[in-house]
Amino acid sequence: MSFTPEELAALGLSLKVSLWATLLSLPLAVAMAWLLARREFAGKAVLSALVHLPLVLPPVVTGYLLLLGFGRQGWLGGALDSVGIVLAFRWTGAALAAAIMGFPLMVRAIRLGFEAVDPRLEEAAATLGAPRAQVFVTVTLPLIAPALLAGAVLGFAKAMGEFGATITFVANIPGETRTLPSAIYTYLQVPGGEAAALRLLSLSLVVAVGAVLASELLARRMAKRIGR
Amino acid sequence: MSLSLDITKSFPGFTLEAALQAGAGVTALFGPSGSGKTSVVNAVAGLLRPDAGRIALGDRVLFDGAAGRMVPPHRRRVGYVFQDSRLFPHMSVAGNLRYGARFAPEPPDPAQEARIVDLLGLGGLLDRRPRALSGGETQRVALGRAILSQPEMLLLDEPLAALDDRRKADILPYLEELRDGLGLSMLYVSHSLGEVARLADRIVVMAGGRVVLSGPVQEVLSDPAALPFVGVREAGAVLSARVLGHEADGLTRLGLDAGELLLPGVTAAPGSGLRIRVLASDVLISRGRPEGLSSRNILPAVVSGLYRGEGPGVAVQLALGRDRILARITARAAAELELAPGAEVFAILKATAVPRQSIGQGVGQGEPLSD
Numbered sequence: 001m002s003f004t005p006e007e008l009a010a011l012g013l014s015l016k017v018s019l020w021a022t023l024l025s026l027p028l029a030v031a032m033a034w035l036l037a038r039r040e041f042a043g044k045a046v047l048s049a050l051v052h053l054p055l056v057l058p059p060v061v062t063g064y065l066l067l068l069g070f071g072r073q074g075w076l077g078g079a080l081d082s083v084g085i086v087l088a089f090r091w092t093g094a095a096l097a098a099a100i101m102g103f104p105l106m107v108r109a110i111r112l113g114f115e116a117v118d119p120r121l122e123e124a125a126a127t128l129g130a131p132r133a134q135v136f137v138t139v140t141l142p143l144i145a146p147a148l149l150a151g152a153v154l155g156f157a158k159a160m161g162e163f164g165a166t167i168t169f170v171a172n173i174p175g176e177t178r179t180l181p182s183a184i185y186t187y188l189q190v191p192g193g194e195a196a197a198l199r200l201l202s203l204s205l206v207v208a209v210g211a212v213l214a215s216e217l218l219a220r221r222m223a224k225r226i227g228r
Numbered sequence: 229m230s231l232s233l234d235i236t237k238s239f240p241g242f243t244l245e246a247a248l249q250a251g252a253g254v255t256a257l258f259g260p261s262g263s264g265k266t267s268v269v270n271a272v273a274g275l276l277r278p279d280a281g282r283i284a285l286g287d288r289v290l291f292d293g294a295a296g297r298m299v300p301p302h303r304r305r306v307g308y309v310f311q312d313s314r315l316f317p318h319m320s321v322a323g324n325l326r327y328g329a330r331f332a333p334e335p336p337d338p339a340q341e342a343r344i345v346d347l348l349g350l351g352g353l354l355d356r357r358p359r360a361l362s363g364g365e366t367q368r369v370a371l372g373r374a375i376l377s378q379p380e381m382l383l384l385d386e387p388l389a390a391l392d393d394r395r396k397a398d399i400l401p402y403l404e405e406l407r408d409g410l411g412l413s414m415l416y417v418s419h420s421l422g423e424v425a426r427l428a429d430r431i432v433v434m435a436g437g438r439v440v441l442s443g444p445v446q447e448v449l450s451d452p453a454a455l456p457f458v459g460v461r462e463a464g465a466v467l468s469a470r471v472l473g474h475e476a477d478g479l480t481r482l483g484l485d486a487g488e489l490l491l492p493g494v495t496a497a498p499g500s501g502l503r504i505r506v507l508a509s510d511v512l513i514s515r516g517r518p519e520g521l522s523s524r525n526i527l528p529a530v531v532s533g534l535y536r537g538e539g540p541g542v543a544v545q546l547a548l549g550r551d552r553i554l555a556r557i558t559a560r561a562a563a564e565l566e567l568a569p570g571a572e573v574f575a576i577l578k579a580t581a582v583p584r585q586s587i588g589q590g591v592g593q594g595e596p597l598s599d
Binding site for chain 1: 374
């Protein structure tokens with residue numbers, strides 16, 4: 001099976017968008033998951049609902065909201081534009097859309113990880129002289145590593161598959177915002193494009209299955225390390 | 229390093245109002261479940277914030293309610309050995325042991341580490357993960373981890389409670405070694421009088437969130453007034469004895485202040501000091517010197533106190549020279565023998581009245597326990 005440069009460009013773009021989306025949203029997802037798992041504050045329910053919104057909103061609506069917010073005339077997009085950051089109709093915008101769509105999945109997985117960590121271990125670390133930040137780095141983070149991995153894989157997979165919000169926000173520009181799902185959709189729209197669509201479908205499958213398998217193997221090794 | 233604590237804390241349906249001092253050596257915090265022992269220890273460690281009061285370790289104020297001062301746990305420098313050990317599952321035994329050293333003010337001392345590893349018998353376990361350890365090993369690692377964080381005081385919250393009797397018997401000698409070898413102040417929570425009698429220099433008895441008795445172990449445990457708090461069955465005095473010699477038939481002669489005892493199962497070398505615990509329910513009282521009795525342990529004594537509780541029993545405190553023991557007899561017997569303070573009697577101890585696990589090493593090679 002051979003791929004055309006256009007098809008490979010779609011794959012490359014999807015990988016780039018998904019990796020950036022995952023890497024940049026991971027720290028935020030950890031912070032949000034920690035907040036929701038460990039802290040009590042006014043408005044926690046509202047914040048939790050807001051985080052989960054992209055999960056229940058139609059993706060087109062999320063994409064349109066992104067366009068309203070981050071488009072060149074949008075209330076945030078204008079400000080970003082003036083410092084040289086353009087998101088609308090760029091691959092960076094696709095990464096933002098993918099990150100937002102994957103965020104609730106990441107937060108959910110990591111939050112479960114936080115909730116599974118025995119706070120008594122963190123207390124023990126404190127009595128041994130570890131300041132809070134050190135407790136987090138040396139005890140909490142290693143113990144939630146499997147959840148972190150699960151969250152990252154979920155976020156990455158979601159980003160690879162993101163279509164509705166992406167196409168609404170950044171359209172379907174070859175080489176810039178035409179990700180794998182957009183490319184498959186495009187080929188299905190043109191007569192005789194089924195063969196290309198099938199080839200891309202098989203690519204998607206390989207990437208998805210590969211990611212899940214790799215994470216499964218990693219998770220096992222981690223579980224061994226942390227003695228579960 | 230001496231601890232002084234005077235705190236209050238309200239919980240739903242329970243109020244803690246505790247004041248205590250703990251100096252050098254081992255101070256036992258004794259009481260039934262729910263009497264507030266663990267809350268006291270957690271307050272010392274900084275894991276529980278009292279409503280009011282003051283906690284000071286040496287000249288460092290750890291908590292002062294009036295001044296709004298609350299030193300966070302990681303700056304208190306108290307080692308905490310938890311009942312459930314709480315080893316870090318993602319680190320090896322060595323990793324656990326060294327965890328506290330990186331935060332300690334002094335750089336880690338390899339000699340001290342080697343000494344603790346040796347003292348606790350952890351040499352063969354260093355590469356293991358906590359889940360591959362037995363219960364007794366787990367608690368030994370937890371002990372070592374707390375000690376190697378260079379604490380100024382060690383808190384032990386029923387470190388043996390999760391272990392069966394055999395494992396307990398395995399660990400007690402290690403605790404005795406630590407007590408005698410490190411000179412570290414320890415606050416030892418327990419509801420086992422056997423452990424307290426064996427390890428502690430002082431005892432603080434808690435009930436219902438308050439401190440009801442405190443003092444040197446030998447004084448408190450031979451005080452009839454302590455009976456309601458320690459429980460009739462468990463009550464018994466602690467004596468320090470000196471090993472005089474081993475007999476050919478397996479018995480050992482022990483010297484007390486006013487006489488000798490013959491006990492089986494003592495392995496300590498002649499000349500060494502040890503503690504024995506004499507249960508009140510295993511002491512008989514006779515007005516005259518008994519004849520033809522199977523017990524070899526008959527000592528002249530003077531009644532020094534009587535305590536009448538609820539029920540038909542009476543606790544009698546007997547003075548054997550400077551030693552004090554308790555005998556638990558019926559009120560009827562006390563009346564018929566006309567027992568009153570000053571009465572001269574004989575105390576009869578069965579050789580088996582001294583349970584093996586209550587025979588411990590003496591503090592500092594047989595120095596007197598009281599301070």
